[in-house]
Amino acid sequence: MQLQPNRDAPRTVMKTTKPDEAEHLTRLLATVAGDRCRRSFSELFRHFAPKLLAYGSRQFGNEQIAADLVQETMTNVWHKAHLFNADKGAPATWIFTIARNIRFDILRKNKHRRDEISADELWPVLAETSDSWGDDYALDHGILMQEISGYYAKLPDAQRVVIEKIYVEGKSQQEVSDSLGIPLGTVKSRTRLALRKLKELITE
């Protein structure tokens, strides 16, 4: 479940890109966003594409899918550069979260249905509008054992005895058969009937 073996590397080493580089990349993103500058984007692309490809290869073990991840991630960067907010973090971090979302969806799309929850729903990295939910979740304004017992009381005696021996006393069906002196087949059918009846009572 980890991306890299050096999970325990000291924090200081992880302190992302050098400030100069981050600033430079931020300026590039700004010109992409403001001026649709292809030259700036190309520079961003040359910087990030090989890194994204390495990430994708490690995640998927497949060069083609890795290339798709690069393409899809950088396409988003090209169209959504205006959503980058330098106050929230470095360009590398933002681009990583875009790639993370795409990876999440690729891994699931392979085997699942269309209505599946998507990464953007979990991490709205590229949401156009920032939602306005406040932080207050204030309210506008027991499973009772008696109740369970009540359901069991509605069973015919013969069934209830069997159920209680099995589920409360923890006896096996054979033991119940022996102790009550009734055939094993009868114990099984009473158990089955009782469970069906209880299910009806509880879920109705």
Add this chain to the structure above:
Amino acid sequence: MIKSHPAQNLLRDYVAGDLNSASALVVATHVDMCPHCQRHCSAIEAELSAEVFQNSAQLGDSDMQLMLDAIFSSESAVEQRPLTAETSHDGMISLEGKRFKLPRSLARQQARIGPWNKMIGNMWRASLSLGTDEVANLIYMGQHCSVPEHTHRGSELQVVINGTFSDEYGQYSDGDLLLLDGTHKHTPHTNDEDCLILAVMDAPLHFTSGISRLLNPFSNLFFR
């Protein structure tokens, strides 16, 4: 004030995108409600990106040019799906005459919330269909409600959306996240306050004491 947070490795797996969808939704809901973990997530994102982007793979000039051309000629995905404005949904759910405001992560999922079913006692459940194999449920416990003592055969991740419940280990309120597994035997209950919980479970509960064992054959009906 949120007291119970995800462990560092759980949060890291979440940020890395390594959790399954249902667990990720529970953690996302906690993070939505928890400024502390929001900051933590940003820090982990920065760490992971630095780590991940240390490595580069070989990418030839002509390949790069091909990709660039494709990008420049691509159309902007036109507002694929308004992420937040599931317009007909207001981010509120109503139950038993009360209204709850859903945290953002869940409000986005409002259309996936199924009908409320009454479980036994003053408990209600609605499942969230995430389109995956995992099962996520909203569970509502009314006031003075208690679940018989049980263990968790698999593991269960819960986040309190609104209200308060208690068990032998403590009291949990809005935003608190709990990870429960087979080593926890507990008896959750509410007192004067009710409680709305989002729970993800990978195996039915196993009731451990007295007559509540009668519930075990049905535990998958109620508590999955």
